[in-house]
Amino acid sequence: MTDATALLREPWERFERQQRAGKFGIWIFLASETLFFGALMLTYAVCRVEHPDAFAAAGRATNIWFGTINTAILLTSSLTIAVASQAAAQSERSRTLVLTCLGLTAALGFAFIVVKGFEYKEDIDKHLVPGAGFALSEAAAQLFYGLYWLVTGVHAIHLTIGIVLVVRLIVLGATRRIRLRENPEIEVTALYWHLVDIVWIFLYPLIYLPGRAS
Amino acid sequence: MTTVFTLPEASTHAARVDGIFAILVVVSALTLALVFGLLVTFAIRYRRGSNAKRGRLPEIVNREFEVSWTAATGFLFVFLFWWAASADVGALTAPTNALEVHVLAKQWMWKTQHSNGAREIDELHVPLGQPVRLVMTSQDVIHSFFVPAFRIKQDVLPGRNTETWFKATKLGVFPLLCAEYCGTDHSAMRGRITVMGEDDYARWLSRQPEGDDLAHLGAKLFVSQGCSGCHAASSSVHAPKLNGLYGRTVQLSDGRQLKADDAYLRDSILQPKRDIVAGFEPLMPSFAGLLDDGEVQSLTAYIRSLGQEQDHE
């Protein structure tokens, strides 16, 4: 049996039960996050159905290259944290692989934030902030950008929380204050990270692809 | 101060609503009597220490018993749904010959406007026995047009038209209330609906100050706001002509087809780039913010009247 009793915590008697509970708990939380972002997607969908042309015009005004690069970055970060999580689950020496992958994930997450920052700056310069001097003429385009700023902002906050969690694992792991091997926290952080990635996977077609064809 | 114990049934719809209400009261009363009766009898008969018969439940009270009365309850409720829904679906759309009244709700007052231009504040005079269609919009927050005597209530939304209708069947004055919370004086936003005889109403209507009726007001706006520059029949500018437009289906540039009703005219004035007519450029400026809702309603009435003149010739 693995000597994971160091990780055992109240009220569990067996480590394997605690690990299952942790995984089950995070998945329930991810179900609630699905509805959290799902409600935002519903708001977008209803506004788009009610104002198709304005949303198409607004979609055209976004910079698709920023969106595509950012999506690629997040997909890669999902790869690295998946490898980290699966490596951590193995029994024999995989500590260096886990730490490098976690480092890559945090770096990619940070890169996403940086690219997002440039995109925000460009959007502000192009007067895409709803309000007085709004660039586009359609009134409902301001709804699109109202949602754009809110949804990408909330997503960025969730991503920042993810980066903090990953960095925490790296610091505690590197200084050997927690055992990385078979530590449920790595899998829980990975699952949370994948959710933030999936939210962005859905945001990409909603923000960057409307109106490209006309 | 007379306490009200019964509500007058002053519209055709009221009678039907009261009918359904009565059925539901009977069903509820029976169910309550059953539940309370059982509770009390069991409580008394099987109180601790009483010498009533205990022991196992009788055989009939088993799984099938529970399944059957669950199904019975289910069928009763579905029947009630069907009964209520049929009454509702019947009363959805106003009859075509309904008298049209435009209602404008704004924070804490009701403005009503008859089709011939007569305007009232917190008042509405309607003829007996003739259906009245209310086309309502709000200038600020959500209000709700509630006339208990007619059993009608309809939220009034900003930026959109909502409709309801009634046919008064009793003479008299009935309270009008705002039923959707709308701020400080929500409870003061009340008015009166006065139902008059057919001829009294006609006399009252003619005595109203000779304000232009909606269509004439619309005509003046049509010129003063510069619509005639492009849309007048004589204008050389390549813009959609409005004669006979009302009620026709319009072919749009992106292939969709829309019926030119009130909502279409309103959208074309406030958000012209939304539905561009086939074969035309999206040049028309938006009038959102320049025209208040009352003026938009007058312009719509004027454009409608263009269509009607054509039918008369």
Add this chain to the structure above:
Amino acid sequence: MTGNRSHPSSSSALWVKNGVIWVALLALLLLSMFLAYIPMGPITVASGVIVAVIKSSLVVVFFMELIQARALVRLAAVSGLIFLAAMFLLTFADVLTRTGKI
């Protein structure tokens, strides 16, 4: 061992197994971008979302290892989607059939 998560032992095998999924994801990303420029009306709009659904399913099944997870965890994953679908359906039952559009 810990849970039923059987994994290829060596780290290179890990990279290969997950790398394949990663390449597929990037390909789908480019596909969705490419499809967005082809004027097919509603199909273009739908293509973006469908590709997103495929990508997220790949992430859920392989990266989040839902395929090896216990039935209970799969139920938790799906439960959110069921009620989300109900929310969309009933809200659009109203939005699409509402006369007097805005």
Add this chain to the structure above:
Amino acid sequence: MSDVVLAGELPFPPRPDYLRAGSTLASWLTTTDHKRIAILYALTITVFFFMGGAAITAVRLELFVPNGWFLSSDTYNRLFSFHGIIMVWFFLVPSIPNTFGNFLMPLMIGAPDVAFPRLNLFSWYLTLVGGVFAVYTLIAGGVDTGWTFYTPFSTMFSNTHVLTAAAAVFVVGFASIATGVNFIATTHMLRAPGMTWFRLPLFVWSIYATSIVMVLSTPVLAISLMLVVAERWLGLPIFDPARGGDPILFQHLFWFYSHPAVYIMVLPAMGVVSEIIPCFARRRLFGYDFMVYAIIAIAGIGFFVWGHHMFVSGQSPYASLIFSFLSFVIAVPSAIKVFNWTASLYRGQISFNSPMLYALGFVGLFTTGGLSGLFLASIPVDVHVTDTYFVVAHFHYIMVGGSVSAFFGALHFWWPKITGKMYPESWAQFAAITMYFGFNMTFLPQFFAGYLGMPRRYHTYPAEFQVYNVMSSAGAAVLAAAYLLPLMYLTWSLLHGKRAPNNPWGATGLEWTTTSPPPPNNFDIQPLVDRGPYQYHAERESAGTDAPEVQNARSLR
């Protein structure tokens, strides 16, 4: 009744129970013991209950006369809004799940604690932070949007503290998500050996179903309030009608949470009643598996009926028909439960201790509330009575008549187990009966005023409704008095109450097999379960209520 000595086991040496396991403030504020966290929640929600009650007492006094006498319209609007927000999110939603659920659910399934003890404490602190926001909102001047925050009033026209009120609800929303996640994981992962799903007491079932509803519906509330804050504070137009925003969309998002929320409030109450009635009728609960399916059906269909709040809002008539049909369908499981409770009394040995009075009161009032729900589900009648006092009476019959009665029933039923003290029975019975009649006096007249056309949230009302309002206000005074009584005699019982035995009511259930109050890790020896709940056999008992065989607990280690 003598303590039940476990077969062949010497009584364990007296150890400090969970109350005396640490008496410093820090031991309470950093506890991860689910029982202590339940006590912390109980204190918190009692404070909020009386704050919300004070607000509505002022409103009821104001409504004695048609044109009001000591409140301005603005103050009136802020008072009823504050009453709504505090009662819904700071009392009713946490009331039974976070106090009795927290305390009893681990005990009832034979677990030492909840699955994530630190998360449990974290959700109490979240509730506290939410409470700070709410109290700040009150002190800074209140909010006047009602608990519904309808746009565009909340986003563009209200000049009160909407932001802090929305923040308060947003934070306390995440507390209930965290509690939900915790309870679902506990029910799945920490049941005692032999405790299969269909041997769970119905209280555990109701807490489990409530947790699922909490976890899946609260995020949508968080979003709807976040959108209001984004539009009002950051100027991001989402519901702005001038720019094409759709105010009805907000109502969809809000009611998608708020109708499941009323099931979050009533399902635990149903669980409590399903525990109390079998115990005091000394009979097995009638149709246990039907009751379980009914709980699951209510939790499930509860997500599809929210549109019946919006029949007059401008929602399309076809959607209204769909929602009306689903609302009639969800009335069926509630009817099943009422009939099963009533049938459970048949051939029982019924004793009328105060928990039983509250439970019977619940069945009566919940039936009335549920039937008035049928009126609101049928569209033509709802068009007439929605947004009037008929609706106010309907949801108060279910939330106050139902959930609050059940809360007080649970408070008295498990008081000996939680505090180790007995309460004065005659005082408690008097309070229960006063509460029942005070409640009916308050809310029955509102049904009539509502049908006759008195809108809700009215500071001044047409004079002809005065008699109903005077009766209602008088009833409210009696109800308020009835609510103060338990505060007094239960505090008295804490100080001078008789020492409570392990099982004062002779009830089945694992929580009655351990000491009162229980030791910190709940059970000295891990209980083993080999039969279903409610093993009451009325026929073998004469007049007495000696305890039937409790779940026999054998040593496992």
